[in-house]
Amino acid sequence: MTSSRQTARALSLYEQAESRVRSAGFGWEMEWQRRRLDEGFTEQDFLREAAWVVLCSGFRESVVRNVFDYISLCFCDWQSSEEISLNKQMCIETAISRFRNRRKLVAIAQIADIVFKSGFPRVSARLSADPVAALQIFPFIGPTTSWHLAKNLGFDVAKNDRHLARLASANGYDDAHSLCRVISKATGEQVGIIDIVLWRYAVLCSRPSHFP
Numbered sequence: 001m002t003s004s005r006q007t008a009r010a011l012s013l014y015e016q017a018e019s020r021v022r023s024a025g026f027g028w029e030m031e032w033q034r035r036r037l038d039e040g041f042t043e044q045d046f047l048r049e050a051a052w053v054v055l056c057s058g059f060r061e062s063v064v065r066n067v068f069d070y071i072s073l074c075f076c077d078w079q080s081s082e083e084i085s086l087n088k089q090m091c092i093e094t095a096i097s098r099f100r101n102r103r104k105l106v107a108i109a110q111i112a113d114i115v116f117k118s119g120f121p122r123v124s125a126r127l128s129a130d131p132v133a134a135l136q137i138f139p140f141i142g143p144t145t146s147w148h149l150a151k152n153l154g155f156d157v158a159k160n161d162r163h164l165a166r167l168a169s170a171n172g173y174d175d176a177h178s179l180c181r182v183i184s185k186a187t188g189e190q191v192g193i194i195d196i197v198l199w200r201y202a203v204l205c206s207r208p209s210h211f212p
Contacts, residue, residue: 024200030193036153040154046123047078047112074095158179158191158194
C-alpha cells in the first residue's frame with residue numbers, strides 16, 4: 001500500500017525529472033514515445049526496435065546510437081524480414097565492421113528469420129494478446145528486455161532495467177513498474193511516458209541513489 005507521503009515524493013521526483021530532461025534537450029524522446037503509444041507498429045518498426053533493444057542490452061545507449069544508422073543500412077533499413085532473412089550473412093558481415101559483437105548481429109538476423117517464417121500478422125497478433133511473454137521467444141529478448149521492447153513498440157508499460165530499478169528502490173518502490181503506475185495514476189500521464197522521463201533522468205544523473 002502506497003502512502004500519501006510516498007506518492008507525493010514520487011510526484012516530486014517526476015516533476016524534477018521532467019524539468020531536467022526537457023532542459024537537457026531530450027523532450028523529443030517524450031514525443032517519440034507518445035507517437036509510439038498512439039500509432040501502433042509495423043513490421044519495419046518491429047525489426048528496428050527489436051534490433052535496438054538487442055544492441056542496447058549490456059551496452060550504453062550512446063554507444064549504440066553512434067552506430068545504429070550504419071547497422072540499419074546493413075540490415076536493409078529494416079524494410080522487410082524477408083529481405084533480411086534472404087541476405088542475412090551479408091547483413092551480418094557488413095555490420096560487423098562497425099559493431100564487433102557477432103552474437104548480437106546474428107540474433108538480429110534470427111529475429112528477422114522468425115518474423116519471415118511466421119508471418120508478421122501472426123507475430124503481431126501474438127504480441128497484442130500478451131506482448132511481454134510473446135517477445136521472449138526471440139533471441140536476446142529476456143524477462144527485462146521484453147518490457148523495454150514492448151514499450152518501444154507502443155505498449156503502455158515500464159521497463160525495470162538497472163537504471164529504473166535503482167531509482168525505484170531509492171524511492172521506496174519494489175520496481176519501476178510500481179513506481180511508474182503510482183505516478184501515472186496521480187497525473188493521468190501514460191506509463192510509457194513516465195518510464196522514458198525517469199530513465200533519461202537516471203542516465204543524466206551519475207548517482208541515481210542520490211535522487212530525492
